[in-house]
Amino acid sequence: xxxxxxxxxxxxxxxxxxxxxxxxxxxxxxxxxxxxxxxxxxxxxxxxxxxxxxxxxxxxxxxxxxxxxxxxxxxxxxxxxxxxxxxxxxxxxxxxxxxxxxxxxxxxxxxxxxxxxxxxxxxxxxxxxxxxxxxxxxxxxxxxxxxxxxxxxxxxxxxxxxxxxxxxxxxxxxxxxxxxxxxxxxxxxxxxxxxxxxxxxxxx
Amino acid sequence: xxxxxxxxxxxxxxxxxxxxxxxxxxxxxxxxxxxxxxxxxxxxxxxxxxxxxxxxxxxxxxxxxxxxxxxxxxxxxxxxxxxxxxxxxxxxxxxxxxxxxxxxxxxxxxxxxxxxxxxxxxxxxxxxxxxxxxxxxxxxxxxxxxxxxxxxxxxxxxxxxxxxxxxxxxxxxxxxxxxxxxxxxxxxxxxxxxxxxxxxxxxxxxxxxxxxxxxxxxxxxxxxxxxxxxxxxxxxxxxxxx
Numbered sequence: 347x348x349x350x351x352x353x354x355x356x357x358x359x360x361x362x363x364x365x366x367x368x369x370x371x372x373x374x375x376x377x378x379x380x381x382x383x384x385x386x387x388x389x390x391x392x393x394x395x396x397x398x399x400x401x402x403x404x405x406x407x408x409x410x411x412x413x414x415x416x417x418x419x420x421x422x423x424x425x426x427x428x429x430x431x432x433x434x435x436x437x438x439x440x441x442x443x444x445x446x447x448x449x450x451x452x453x454x455x456x457x458x459x460x461x462x463x464x465x466x467x468x469x470x471x472x473x474x475x476x477x478x479x480x481x482x483x484x485x486x487x488x489x490x491x492x493x494x495x496x497x498x499x500x501x502x503x504x505x506x507x508x509x510x511x512x513x514x515x516x517x518x519x520x521x522x523x524x525x526x527x528x529x530x531x532x533x534x535x536x537x538x539x540x541x542x543x544x545x546x547x548x549x550x
Numbered sequence: 551x552x553x554x555x556x557x558x559x560x561x562x563x564x565x566x567x568x569x570x571x572x573x574x575x576x577x578x579x580x581x582x583x584x585x586x587x588x589x590x591x592x593x594x595x596x597x598x599x600x601x602x603x604x605x606x607x608x609x610x611x612x613x614x615x616x617x618x619x620x621x622x623x624x625x626x627x628x629x630x631x632x633x634x635x636x637x638x639x640x641x642x643x644x645x646x647x648x649x650x651x652x653x654x655x656x657x658x659x660x661x662x663x664x665x666x667x668x669x670x671x672x673x674x675x676x677x678x679x680x681x682x683x684x685x686x687x688x689x690x691x692x693x694x695x696x697x698x699x700x701x702x703x704x705x706x707x708x709x710x711x712x713x714x715x716x717x718x719x720x721x722x723x724x725x726x727x728x729x730x731x732x733x734x735x736x737x738x739x740x741x742x743x744x745x746x747x748x749x750x751x752x753x754x755x756x757x758x759x760x761x762x763x764x765x766x767x768x769x770x771x772x773x774x775x776x777x778x779x780x781x782x783x784x785x786x787x788x789x790x791x792x
Contacts, residue, residue: 470760478740478761499757506756514594 376491562615590762641710645725700731718749
């Protein structure tokens with residue numbers, strides 16, 4: 347949803363046309379999450395449907411400008427004033443991978459963690475190298491870009507810390523004999539997809 | 551990074567105590583640091599990271615193995631010779647800065663030069679160059695108490711690279727600093743390395759280690775370089791008895 351809200355917040359600065367919105371979003375986010383024009387127009391259509399923006403004039407080149415409505419302004423204020431709540435239900439690919447891997451026989455989970463940590467540290471080094479090329483920010487665009495890079499750096503650091511923590515938790519659990527792989531459960535779930543009824547020929 | 555080797559540890563082991571109560575802090579550690587290279591050592595508390603640093607700096611003699619600093623084998627040198635080598639070639643940067651409170655920033659930086667017999671005027675000029683490299687020329691005559699934590703650590707970096715010193719051994723240099731100030735210090739450290747110094751950065755923080763060219767881990771007294779990505783086969787434990 348943050349793309350929708352961000353575009354709306356940019357429109358609060360004045361009417362824009364689609365391509366212009368795309369470049370405004372890019373320069374305010376360090377071009378980290380590029381949007382295609384199709385996404386922009388889809389979002390504008392939905393914002394218009396919801397009464398948050400309306401079509402304004404078009405210029406001599408035929409570009410259609412969109413203008414924020416009062417309802418749209420209230421939505422922007424609400425967005426900026428409220429926290430982003432990250433749903434715990436959002437799937438985390440890495441957490442799922444480690445959780446499943448730890449239950450499987452024949453997988454060296456320590457190495458799985460190591461491979462991931464090496465990759466994440468490499469990402470962290472790349473991000474740091476990118477950041478170190480810029481001294482103090484000299485414009486709002488620089489500052490916005492640095493905030494995004496910092497966010498990626500802190501997220502990668504958190505991942506490394508979690509991997510370290512998982513590694514020592516695994517070592518403790520192994521020592522206590524609580525890290526044995528899980529065989530398939532003998533308790534079969536009661537509900538499931540019913541078996542296909544075989545035809546007489548198929549049942550042979 | 552150049553081919554010039556500033557520091558080499560060959561099979562370095564360190565054991566405290568003897569017999570059954572002996573504790574092995576380091577076990578057969580090999581490590582190389584070239585000019586223009588910053589190597590980060592990560593590891594849990596008590597993994598022997600700081601021991602490694604004091605051995606690399608000639609402050610502690612290892613139980614076995616060789617430490618070679620700028621081509622000089624420490625095992626063949628007397629204590630006075632090692633101290634002189636330390637003054638000329640390497641500098642420590644500690645978490646708590648370790649500046650002498652009664653000396654100004656510049657005097658702290660020039661102290662190793664003066665102990666090494668440099669003329670005061672020459673030492674002062676070279677010390678100012680080092681302070682300039684960490685952008686602190688205007689604080690040269692301030693005492694440590696008049697400087698912020700970040701500025702004190704930058705003085706410590708200047709002291710570590712003053713004159714002919716090119717090997718920086720940093721032990722959690724940002725540990726006592728807030729994250730923004732810590733970043734300024736790491737940026738300075740990185741800058742010195744990019745200008746031809748070499749360094750070891752001991753840290754438990756991945757975000758700080760990421761300023762290094764190479765990250766190694768110290769675990770159970772050994773150095774583990776995880777940078778080589780293993781093949782998929784290595785992730786699977788071979789089935790036994792099949």
